[in-house]
Amino acid sequence: MIITDWKIVGCLFLRIAAFILVYFAVNTIYYRQKHDIVIIVAIKRSEIGGS
Amino acid sequence: MLYIIRHGRTDWNDRKKLQGQTDIPLNDAGRQMAAEAAERYKDIHFDVCYCSPLIRAKETAEILLNGRDIPIICDDRLKEFGFGIYEGTENSFSIPDCPVNEMFFHPETYNIKVEGGETMDELFDRTGSFINEVALPLVREGKDVLIVGHGAMNSCIVCQIKYDSDRTKFWADGIPNCELMKLDL
Numbered sequence: 001m002i003i004t005d006w007k008i009v010g011c012l013f014l015r016i017a018a019f020i021l022v023y024f025a026v027n028t029i030y031y032r033q034k035h036d037i038v039i040i041v042a043i044k045r046s047e048i049g050g051s
Numbered sequence: 052m053l054y055i056i057r058h059g060r061t062d063w064n065d066r067k068k069l070q071g072q073t074d075i076p077l078n079d080a081g082r083q084m085a086a087e088a089a090e091r092y093k094d095i096h097f098d099v100c101y102c103s104p105l106i107r108a109k110e111t112a113e114i115l116l117n118g119r120d121i122p123i124i125c126d127d128r129l130k131e132f133g134f135g136i137y138e139g140t141e142n143s144f145s146i147p148d149c150p151v152n153e154m155f156f157h158p159e160t161y162n163i164k165v166e167g168g169e170t171m172d173e174l175f176d177r178t179g180s181f182i183n184e185v186a187l188p189l190v191r192e193g194k195d196v197l198i199v200g201h202g203a204m205n206s207c208i209v210c211q212i213k214y215d216s217d218r219t220k221f222w223a224d225g226i227p228n229c230e231l232m233k234l235d236l
Contacts, residue, residue: 038156039144042144042152042155042156043144043155045155045222046067046069046143046144046152046155047064047067047202048057048202048203048206048222048225048226048227049132049154049155049202049203049206049222050067050068050069050070050071050134050143050202050203051058051061051063051064051069051070051071051107051131051201051202
């Protein structure tokens with residue numbers, strides 16, 4: 001007979017959920033910043049290269 | 052030795068408009084920049100100056116070499132990159148599908164020919180022909196040659212001489228207005 005400690009399962013579930021949430025949040029911020037930097041660099045280039 | 056410099060500022064530079072081959076004169080700030088550059092580089096020896104025929108480059112060359120007995124020769128191959136119908140576009144990045152923007156993101160793969168404009172291959176061909184037929188023979192004779200040009204055109208010359216035409220480095224050197232760059236040929 002398997003005895004399940006629901007507190008441990010729940011805690012584990014919450015930890016995994018928190019990890020996934022933080023992972024996606026950090027990734028989103030990182031890629032958004034990277035994208036912004038690429039745009040800024042291209043704008044600077046266009047100010048030079050357009051003339 | 053080969054030297055290269057970009058023209059002073061224009062009103063279209065200030066308004067972030069794509070100039071390309073549209074003939075826009077220097078503004079007061081641009082003339083001031085050229086005069087300051089003349090003072091800064093007065094001790095550098097030049098035998099001859101080759102210049103883009105566009106007025107902003109010609110004015111820059113004239114101010115830069117004012118009072119010095121150096122011939123200024125215009126060469127069509129030193130014109131700015133042609134952006135065709137997109138010349139005059141203000142802040143092209145506010146137009147998401149503006150095709151010429153790609154040139155500033157990925158110069159190594161950009162080879163679109165917009166209406167009235169030119170391709171990167173054409174820019175490389177004409178500037179390459181200038182380097183091989185004009186600049187290189189003079190430098191080999193021991194002459195000091197000055198080129199007065201534009202952002203993309205100068206970048207193309209620098210890319211060919213400094214980076215062996217590696218287009219991923221097309222924008223590597225920045226090319227600010229009125230700052231002299233020395234190139235080893």
